[in-house]
Amino acid sequence: MIDRHVLRRVSPVLWEIPQTHRADMRVPARIFASEKMLNEVFRDRSLGQLINVSTLPGILKAALVMPDVHEGYGFPIGGVAAMSYPDGVISPGGIGYDINCGVRLLRSSLTFDDVNHRQGLLASRLFQEIPSGVGHGGILKLFDRQLDEVLAKGALWMVEQGYGRDEDLSHLESKGSLENADHHVVSDHAKQRGKDQLGTIGAGNHFVEVDRIVEIFDGRMASSFGLSLNQIVVLVHCGSRGLGHQVATDYIRIMLNALAKYNITLPDRELACAPLSSREGTDYFNAMAAAANFAWANRQLITWEVRNVWQELFSESLTTLYDVAHNIAKIEEHDIDGEVKKVIVHRKGATRAFGPAHSELIAEYRETGQPVIIPGSMGTASYVLAGTTEGMKESFGSSCHGAGRRMSRHQAKRQVSGKTLKVNLEEQGVFIQAGSIKGLAEEAPLAYKDIHDVVDVVVEAGIAKKVARLKPVVVIKG
């Protein structure tokens, strides 16, 4: 376990473990956290994992974690690391098993008064329309050729089939499609696992949620984002389902078997990696992109399912604010010691948060910075933030992704009854439809860190700005 005295305070919300702490560290390790949150950080092995990340070949500047950090596999969750391009390593553990787990925010023109007293019906219809839960398949049964097209095109494929609009695409990170995706390097096992799962949210901490905007922090930015007080919005949180999980599994194994070839030794198998320029590294990156495209297609089809219900109940449609990935690797340009360089940025439980004027942003967001959607734990709050110029320097344009778990699923079930939780939340005005009462208890708010503390840290660190706070009205879970 790491001793607290090893940490050097850089600012009230930034701490550093110097490179000299361990002989194999190539860069320092940096933690975005308040002093109050540090106690929780020390409860698990996430700092040790962060130090291990700092040993990876080609890593630049610092290994980072966001304030929602908790122990993961290899990389901690909340981790951000940038490697030199093209010969630095790419590591599936730096992205996670659920490739492109992410969240989309849809805007309505309704206010809370328009949905009040109809929450039960809304919850019921959304639960009926959106497949959820363990092992439940979706409405699309694809032929192999069609699945390959989804892997190549992502959300675009869904729009081409009539499950969305062109303007959806421009409001998705990377327009919902990574060009380097290659379905040939996705295994048959992965395709078999994923082929009937499009349009499904799965289980665990994934959800579709109807929220009310309860606080506006920056009126000008909120207006640019099309957000206003009391407005009703919808969040969709899910990823690449079994296809992405299998891609990660396949390539961790491939890279473990190839470590000796590249003279790589690792403190942790889950850090399995290969140079991006190698066959294994390139194949993984292109398979990861295919899985990411699958996830964007998934969220696009779920958007269509939500829109069906919305049209039926309210005779209106929903527009897309933005869609962010929080488990992904990207080739980006960042300032490294005064020089702009191409790097391989790993974000695992961390969200891209590009600042104003970034060339990748659509014109609509060039002045404000990129919308950053941060879902809180069930029944608490979520936030819409905006990326900052400071964040580009401090965190490779990255922010937190959510509240971060602080308690095991089993402990949560021992402390909370799913039935009681549902009743309590409904008394607070949160209507829940869940496929599993046990699963509900596992996702109780007490199992997560305080989202307000997490967001306050990223704001104080200057890596994102608050735009709006949301409270849930209806929650759909598997």
Next chain:
Amino acid sequence: MVHILLEICTDQNNMRTFRIIAHTADVRVKVAASSLEELFTVSLEGMNQILKRNFCKRKNGLPSTIHQIEISSADTTALLIDFLSEALTLSHIHGAIFCQVEFAELAAHSLTANLLGTQVKSFDEDIKAVSYHEAEIERNSRGNLQTNLVFDI
């Protein structure tokens, strides 16, 4: 940290156990056995117990699906994880629980085996993946082989 003792199966010469233990986001199982083949078998039992509680303890009739698998890995611990991953993948693809395994060959770095399974309508838990996290096969003080297994759910 909460420990749940799920099953102990002992006889004079052969002890094999698994326990499911709390882990922050996922499920951890501690497995122990007197031989490598037993370790692989009880690990599969532990995973199946998470996938569908007590399914393999019931009389489920003859297996409805059989798959041959061949795996080579960098070391024995990786071989165990890769074996469980393959069984998990086949469970997801075929909607089945593979309660039985017959090893044709099990060496330090490779195996050939048949997995015999029964179709199920649903799983209790969606195991996304079998991680290498905390996995390290070693001999315990009783001379048995043991390791932790962590499942991403």
